[in-house]
Amino acid sequence: MENMPSYSVNNFDKFAFEYIRTDRQRDMEIFHFHDYYEIYYLVSGQRDYFIDNRTYHVEPGNIVxxxxxxxxxxxGNSDAQGYERALFYYEKHFEEEINQRFPNADLFSIFNLDLHVFTLPRENQKFIENQIVKIASECHNKPELYQEYIEVLFIELLMYLKRCINDSLTAVPQTTNLKLAKISDIIAFINNNYMHRLTLSLITEKFYISTSCFTKTFKDATGFTFVQYLNNLRIKHAQYMLRGTDLTVSDIAERVGYESVTHFGRVFKKITGVSPLTYRKQ
Structure with missing residues (x-):
């Protein structure tokens, strides 16, 4: 895919696509989550990917x-320089449309697996890379019905991956060493207890790890500080409650672990860019 420029296309109700090639490593500024499905394909280079409470080393031909x-x-991986990757996003309305058109295919079940990263054989890599080239070409040339054709390519990609996974693709194991194994246990504990009062000292005492070792290893493994991770996790659950319940902002703040609704509002706006009430109205 040499000499192919970066492209992006966004049909906000259905899908988005992004392809970039860069000569330097970059970190995603913050960890995040969203209400749509994401497929990440690494064409070249190396990346480390933190997903839920696990860290994976991603190499060319891996799909996430x-x-x-x-x-x-x-x-960013310190042993690598640049990288080349493509992202495919499937929005909620597109998911509903696909499920109506293909009710027995269960195409989005591939995202419900406990496994996140897979190694594709070379012939499968060629198919994915051809899809990237086709979509980028449609984005660049914008021929008649180009958005409709991109939809077809997105659906074809889902069907192809469903078939590949059913044919037993090789899953990439999470990065493991003794320190990271302990960090994974700690992250699982945080995920299950975010609504309670959690402090750095509580974590280090419970898991028999020094503050300096925990702070460094947690940041190295996840890319986040303990406070960043905890706040983002709490705000994620708060967003679900704001959308799906009639609970007051004060009740939600308490349920996700904040003792002060003012502090909750401040953290919520810092992470999402809007206040809790504004988010609920969107």
Missing amino acids: LINKGVIHRTI
């Missing part, structure tokens, strides 16, 4: 499947 609402972040 991110479900809705799953916390994730890409992290």
Whole structure:
């Protein structure tokens, strides 16, 4: 895919596509989650990918499947320089349309697996890379019905991946060493107890790890500080409650672990860009 420029296209109700090639490593500024499905394909280079409470080393030909609402972040790999990757996003309305058109295909079940990263054989890599080239060409040339054709390519990609996974693709294991294994246990604990009062000292005492070791290893493994991770996790759950319940902002703040509704509002706006009430009205 040499000499192919960066492209992006966004049909906000249905799909988005982004392809970039860069000569330097970049970290995603914050870990995040969203209400749409994401497929990440690495063409060249190396990346480390934090997904939920696991870290994966991603190499060329690996494909990453991110479900809705799953916390994730890409992290630059210190042993690599540039990288080349493509992103495919499937919005809620597109999911509903696809499920209506193909009710027995269960295409989005590939995102519900406990596994997130897969190694594609070369012939499968060629198919994915051809899809990228086709979509980029449609984005660049904008021929008649180009958005409709991109929709077809997106659906074809889903069907192809569903078939590949059913044919037993090789899953990429999470990065493991003794320190990271302990960090994974700690992250699982945080995920299950975010609504309670959690402090750095509570974590280090419970898991018999020094503050300095925990702080460094947690940041190295996830790309986040303990406070960043905890706040983003709490705000994620607050967003679900704001959308799906009639609870007051004060009740939601308490349920996700904040003792002060003022502090909750401040953190919420810093992470989302809007106040809780504004978010609920959107």
